[in-house]
Amino acid sequence: MAVSQTRNLGLPLINLLRLKGVPxxxxxxxxxxxxxxxxxxxxxxxxxxxxxxxxxxxxGKPQELLEIESILRDxxxxxxxxxxGGTVIVDQGTIFVTFICNKDAVPGLQSYPQxxxxxxxLLYKKVFQGIEISGFARMIDYASCTAVVLSDYVxxxxxxxxxxxxxxxxxxxxxxSFLWDYEISNMGYxxxxxxxxxxxxxxxxxxxxxxxxxxxxxxxxxDRTIEAVGSEFLLRSAELxxxxxxxxxxxxxxxxxxxxxELGEAIFKSLTASQS
Amino acid sequence: xxxxxxxxKAASYLRISVPYRGFATGTxxxxxxxxxTNAVIKDLKYADSHEWVKVEGNSATVGITDHAQDHLGDVVxxxxxxxxxEVTQGASFGAVESVKATSDIxxxxxxxxxxxxxxxxxxxxxxxASPYENGWIIKVEMKSADELTCLMxxxxxxxxxxxxxxxx
Numbered sequence: 001m002a003v004s005q006t007r008n009l010g011l012p013l014i015n016l017l018r019l020k021g022v023p024x025x026x027x028x029x030x031x032x033x034x035x036x037x038x039x040x041x042x043x044x045x046x047x048x049x050x051x052x053x054x055x056x057x058x059x060g061k062p063q064e065l066l067e068i069e070s071i072l073r074d075x076x077x078x079x080x081x082x083x084x085g086g087t088v089i090v091d092q093g094t095i096f097v098t099f100i101c102n103k104d105a106v107p108g109l110q111s112y113p114q115x116x117x118x119x120x121x122l123l124y125k126k127v128f129q130g131i132e133i134s135g136f137a138r139m140i141d142y143a144s145c146t147a148v149v150l151s152d153y154v155x156x157x158x159x160x161x162x163x164x165x166x167x168x169x170x171x172x173x174x175x176x177s178f179l180w181d182y183e184i185s186n187m188g189y190x191x192x193x194x195x196x197x198x199x200x201x202x203x204x205x206x207x208x209x210x211x212x213x214x215x216x217x218x219x220x221x222x223d224r225t226i227e228a229v230g231s232e233f234l235l236r237s238a239e240l241x242x243x244x245x246x247x248x249x250x251x252x253x254x255x256x257x258x259x260x261x262e263l264g265e266a267i268f269k270s271l272t273a274s275q276s
Numbered sequence: 277x278x279x280x281x282x283x284x285k286a287a288s289y290l291r292i293s294v295p296y297r298g299f300a301t302g303t304x305x306x307x308x309x310x311x312x313t314n315a316v317i318k319d320l321k322y323a324d325s326h327e328w329v330k331v332e333g334n335s336a337t338v339g340i341t342d343h344a345q346d347h348l349g350d351v352v353x354x355x356x357x358x359x360x361x362e363v364t365q366g367a368s369f370g371a372v373e374s375v376k377a378t379s380d381i382x383x384x385x386x387x388x389x390x391x392x393x394x395x396x397x398x399x400x401x402x403x404x405a406s407p408y409e410n411g412w413i414i415k416v417e418m419k420s421a422d423e424l425t426c427l428m429x430x431x432x433x434x435x436x437x438x439x440x441x442x443x444x
Contacts, residue, residue: 058371058378059353084353085376110444112347113377165377168368169325195352 012105014041014233016226017243024049024090025079027098028255030243032082034100035166035173037251042100042243043229045222048092052186054078055177057085057164063270067189068263076189078258083175085164086193093181093211095218097225100173106232111172113165120163120174124153126228131216153178157199158210180212180221314343314437317408321424322433323366323384328408331424336385336416340372342407343437349375351403354396354413361389363416365423370413372403381413385423391415 019027027046034042054066054076062068062078065087071078076089090096099120103111109119153161153176163176187205200208212221229235320328326344330337345351353373363369363383371378392414396402402411428436 057373057376058355059373082378083376084373084378108444110347110440113349113375113379114347115444116377117375163376166371167377167379169366169380169382 011232011234012041012101013236014043014101014105014229015238015242016229016235017042017044017238017240018222019044019046019240021048021050021092022046023051024053024055024096025077025255025257027096028055028079028081029253030240031098031100031173031175032166032253032255033251034243035168035171038100038243039102041102041105041233042098042238043233043235044096044098044100045225046096046098047218047222049090049094049096050092052076052089052091052183054087054089054189056080056087058082059084060087062258062263062266063273065191065193066263066266067191068267068270071189072260072263074189078263079255080258081164081255082253083164083166083173086162086195087190088162088177089182089186089189090177091183091186093179093183093213095178095180095212095221096175097178098173098175101171103170103172111167113167116165116167116172116174117163120176123228123232124176124225126231127221127224128216152197154199155210155215159208160210160212178212178221179209180218182209182211314341314346315408316342316430316434316437318430320408320430321384321427322430322436323382323427324436325366325380325382327382327384329384329424329427331418331421334418334421335390336387336418337412338381338384338414338416339407339412340381340403341433345404345407345411348372348377348379351400354400354403356392356394356396357389357414359389359392363387363389363414365426372400383414383416384427385416385418386420387416387418389414390417 027044027049031044034040054071056062056065056078058080060080066078088094103109106119109115152159159179161176161178163174165172165174184206187209190205192202192204196202226235316322317328320330322328322341326341328339328341340348351372351374355371355373355378357363357369361369363386365384365386366382368380369383369389370381372381373379393402393412395410396413403413405411
C-alpha cells in the first residue's frame with residue numbers, strides 16, 4: 001500500500017478537512033473510503049450532524065443496546081459503523097474529530113489500539129490544558145496489575161467524549177465524538193450496555209454523561225484541536241471535493257443504515273430470548 | 277521503543293505505572309525473565325501482518341499469532357467471511373474487534389475459504405486463549421504452494437517481532 005507523505009520540517013503532512021452539519025453516515029462513508037483508498041493523512045472535523053442518529057459499533061446488537069420500539073415509533077435512524085466500540089446518539093450538538101493516518105505517520109507509534117489511544121490522549125491533553133475539563137478515565141485492572149488507559153474523556157466521572165478505531169495493514173482511523181451538547185430526551189433511546197467500564201457503575205446515560213458547553217465554547221474547542229494537531233503535523237487545508245478526488249471508485253463502505261425490518265426482527269429476538 | 281514512550285508519557289500524566297518487558301538490570305532482571313514472551317509455534321509459517329498458516333497438503337488453516345492477540349487485547353467479536361469466499365495473499369478477509377477497535381485479518385495465502393471457525397461467534401475469546409489451536413479462524417483451499425516462500429519461518433518471525441517491538 002501507500003508510503004508516508006513527504007515530511008516538511010520533520011512533521012508529517014495532514015489534510016485538514018473542516019465540515020459542518022454533514023450527516024454522520026456520509027462522514028463514516030468518507031472516513032472508510034479515505035482509510036482504504038487514500039495514501040494521505042487526514043484530520044476531519046465535522047461540527048455537528050443534522051439529524052439525531054444512533055450509531056452502533058461493528059458488533060452492536062440492537063436488541064441489547066436500543067429501545068427499539070421508541071426508535072421505530074419516532075423514526076430515528078440507526079447506523080452500524082465500521083469501527084469497534086459502543087453506541088452513541090449524535091446530533092447537532094456533537095462535534096466529531098477523526099484522524100486517518102498511515103501507520104508510520106506518527107514516529108514510533110505501533111498501530112495497535114492501546115498505543116493509538118495513548119497518542120490521542122496526549123494530543124487532547126493539549127486541547128484541554130488550562131481548562132477545567134481534564135483527566136481521562138482510567139480503570140485499574142487488578143487481575144493484571146496494570147492500569148488500563150480507557151478511551152473515554154471525562155470530567156470527574158462523567159463522560160463527554162468517546163472514541164473508536166479501525167486498523168488495517170498500513171493505516172488506521174481513530175474517531176471521536178464529543179458531547180458539546182445533547183438533548184436529554186434522545187438518551188432515552190439507549191439502553192444500559194452490558195459491556196461497560198467499571199467507572200460507569202451501572203449509571204444510566206443521564207447520570208453518566210455531561211456537556212462540554214458548560215466548560216468551553218464550540219469555536220474554542222475546535223480551534224484548540226486544530227492547534228494541537230498542528231503541533232504534531234504540518235496542516236494542509238482541504239475541501240470535500242479534494243477528498244472525493246482522491247477516492248477509488250470501486251470501494252464500497254460497510255457502514256450502513258439498519259432497515260426497519262432488521263430492527264423489527266431484533267425486537268422478536270429480544271422477546272424470544274426473554275421467554276427462553 | 278517509542279510506542280513505550282507514548283504510553284509512558286500518558287501513564288505519567290495519569291500518574292499510573294505500567295510494567296514493560298525490556299532491558300533491565302539489578303533486581304528487575306529476574307522478574308523480567310519470568311514474564312511470558314509471545315509464543316511462536318514451529319511448523320507454521322508467518323505473515324508480516326501477524327497471521328499464521330498451517331499447511332497440510334493444499335489445505336491451509338489460518339489464525340492470528342500470540343503476538344497479535346497480545347497487542348490487540350481482549351477480542352470481543354470476530355467478523356468471519358462466508359464459506360466459498362476467495363481470499364488473496366496479503367489482503368483482508370475479516371476483522372477482529374478489541375478495545376473499541378476493528379483490526380483487519382489478512383490472508384497469508386490465496387485460495388477459497390472452505391471452512392470458518394463458527395465457535396468464534398459465541399466465543400471470540402478463543403483467539404486470545406488459544407491463538408494457534410482452538411482460535412483458528414479460516415481454512416483455505418490454497419491456489420498455489422509457491423506463495424509460501426513469501427512467508428516467514430518461526431525463527432524469522434520471532435526476530436521480526438523483536439525488531440518491530442524494539443522500534444516502538
